[in-house]
Amino acid sequence: MKRRQWLAGAALTAVGGLWGGAVQASVFPNKTVRIVVPVAAGGSADKLGRTLSQKLTERWGQSVVVENVPGAGGSIGAAQVTKSRPDGYTLLLAGDGLALNALQGRRVPYDVEKDFSGVVKAVVNPQILVVRPDLGVSNLQQYAALLKSKPGQITLGLPGSKGSLQHLAHEMLSQRIGASPNYIAYPGGGPAALDVLGGHIDGTLITLAAVTEYVRAGKLVPIAVTTAQRSKALPNVPTVAESGFPGYAVESWQGIVAPSATPKAVVEQLNRDIVAVLQQPEISAQLEALGFTLAGGSAQQLDDTLRENLTGYAKVIAETGIQLR
Structure with missing residues (x-):
């Protein structure tokens, strides 16, 4: 009898634990979210990061903080994000530099395609x-x-x-x-x-x-x-x-990426909420007045952009013979 009671209690505890975990996983975020901006304060990336941080804090009722981690062309901040827990609480404000750093023989401590999951391309500029x-x-x-x-x-x-x-x-x-x-x-x-x-x-x-x-x-x-x-x-x-230089065109982008093992459900929620913030009339007007063009789109579209940057910039560098060191 005691054994049956113990097993029943253990089963209920296990079910309760699973249920509690499911509830916890479904409530995101429930603590501070950090956006790593891999350049010094005051530039366009910093302005975008702080705009998102303020509006996401209001939307979630949880603090969203910006941390500037400059150095090595942005690779120090990017590497810091890849080493964080893949739970959606540490994000990177990324751009073209992710691919360009990897294409120049730099010993970057990450693989662009394997170590990051796209969340959303926020703007092109x-x-x-x-x-x-x-x-x-x-x-x-x-x-x-x-x-x-x-x-x-x-x-x-x-x-x-x-x-x-x-x-x-x-x-x-x-x-x-x-x-x-x-x-x-x-x-x-x-x-x-x-x-x-x-x-x-x-x-x-x-x-x-x-x-x-x-x-x-x-x-x-x-x-x-x-x-x-x-x-x-x-x-x-x-x-x-x-x-006087016909055919010349270069466009850059900025957006949010997460560590690659971040749960798909968390990535999708981040995408929905960030897009919703960007589409707020006062925010879109503010960003467009600065010169940003809103992008949006799915997380998969940003993954595609990262791959296209790797192949596209590699082709430009090879065809032109440009040395960037």
Whole structure:
């Protein structure tokens, strides 16, 4: 009798444990969520991360915090996320740098395709070439002439460090100009923009959203945007293609990824909630005014983007012979 009672009690305990686990798993999040931004504060990635953190905190009733972990072109922050528990509580604000770091022989401590699960591509965005007002140039033809007259002397900040999308984008332009600037690596868009504003460097190629307000205020001179179409945020700034380099187009993206073993149900909820936040009229208007274009889409679509970046950028680097080190 005692044995039967013990077995019955054990069975009830087990069922209760399973039920409790199921309830706990279905309530996400029930503690603080961390978004790792792998660049310094103040740039476009940081602005996007903090916007998401504020609105997700309001939506979930749980704290969502941003942690800036700059260094090694973003690979330090990315590696930190891959080593975290795959439960949805540690996320990475990612972009093109994930693929570009892996393509350049860097010893990154992760595999882009195996160690990350896409959550959502939040935005796509143009890069913009801006210079200090006293440099004496106001369009791409003048900028190209200056580079050719002073090869290697014009200083250009790279917010994503050497080997970044900005580096690739400018080298694609430099090949057609026939001259390159002196590249200066930075841990993010914020510090790069501040050094142009302070006159410490001549210009930067940077995500448009990081400098929209400075351009509108006349503190930075816009030269051209890298996308095939002009940005609605700065409609008077021409594209590189319009400025004498037809066929040129480079577009970047930013979004959220998680460690690869994160449960599918958690990934799907993160996707739904982040898309819902991005689609809030005041948030979409705020981001579009900065120069972002909302993307959205499924988690699988971001996985596809990561694979396409690996193959696409590898092809560009191979065909052009561009050296990004």
